[in-house]
């Protein structure tokens with residue numbers, strides 16, 4: 069008989085009833101160091117006091133009124149995102165997929181408004197993940213996500229990862245935009261080189277197509293910049309954010325330059341819940357912390373410490389880990405044994421991680437980790453490596 073909850077996930081047999089900073093407490097009484105962060109969502113850890121205050125304060129005032137009216141906290145969050153980024157305007161959603169879907173719709177509408185409705189296609193990279201809606205699975209182009217859900221939404225072309233020649237060759241008279249994750253998340257923590265990102269900007273300018281970044285996973289301080297593309301010193305035209313933007317409250321955003329944003333005229337796009345007062349209160353509280361002086365510098369320092377320790381670990385255990393990839397606190401460990409076995413072994417030792425594509429174990433800890441958490445994680449990993457090598 070089917071479970072009352074639809075069986076769409078392969079869940080571990082673990083449940084939690086309390087979160088506290090970098091730790092999760094399971095219902096069986098065991099405490100876990102959470103380096104999975106609910107898949108890069110709890111960027112400020114669990115139950116951050118400043119977020120609790122913002123959420124509960126707002127909960128006592130107003131939950132929802134709809135986008136039929138002005139929402140001052142929404143205006144404030146948009147203004148702050150605009151001030152802190154390349155963007156001129158922001159549309160709020162409840163999830164990453166919706167933020168990417170908004171980006172795709174915007175690309176089509178922008179070219180339509182320029183008199184080029186034939187420009188509707190979006191070029192993406194092999195290994196991509198952009199969400200689970202019909203359009204975003206087509207954008208991701210992964211057979212495992214598309215199988216059985218045909219016909220595939222039209223309008224997406226995919227090229228090899230990191231190959232500028234292929235990207236250039238894929239742009240045609242029907243191309244509206246390039247859409248990539250500056251660091252692929254689900255695909256296996258694969259960073260695009262900064263030269264590649266700069267090259268994409270040049271190609272987009274040369275052919276008059278939009279450059280769109282999916283920073284749903286790599287954004288909001290994860291790489292020690294607010295957005296990962298900042299490391300390349302270039303700006304996209306459109307960007308999708310979500311995950312850590314709400315710190316665990318469902319919140320996404322599509323940020324854009326004025327020209328593409330202006331194409332989404334009144335009535336052309338919308339969301340019932342997107343940008344509601346609860347989400348906006350939490351989003352503003354997240355930015356209070358992430359944009360505070362010195363916060364991203366601390367992320368950078370902590371990331372360097374973690375990378376140094378991980379490089380030592382893989383040098384000591386080549387039978388378990390082949391390489392470390394990623395940037396900042398978005399880290400992938402390419403495994404020699406099956407990654408699921410490594411994730412399981414680490415969980416046994418009290419460290420939560422997340423599997424990703426390319427046989428990678430993903431570490432996306434809260435950005436608030438301290439030296440002691442890095443030490444604790446490495447001790448658990450050391451022990452797990454020894455046990456895996458010994459065949460238990």
Ligand SMILES: *Cc1c(COP(=O)(O)O)cnc(C)c1O
Nearest residue numbers: 163164165197198199253284285
């Ligand atoms: C998680 C993710 C998405 C989808 O976000 P949802 O909130 O699950 O819809 C899209 N793009 C990237 C890069 C992601 O990591």
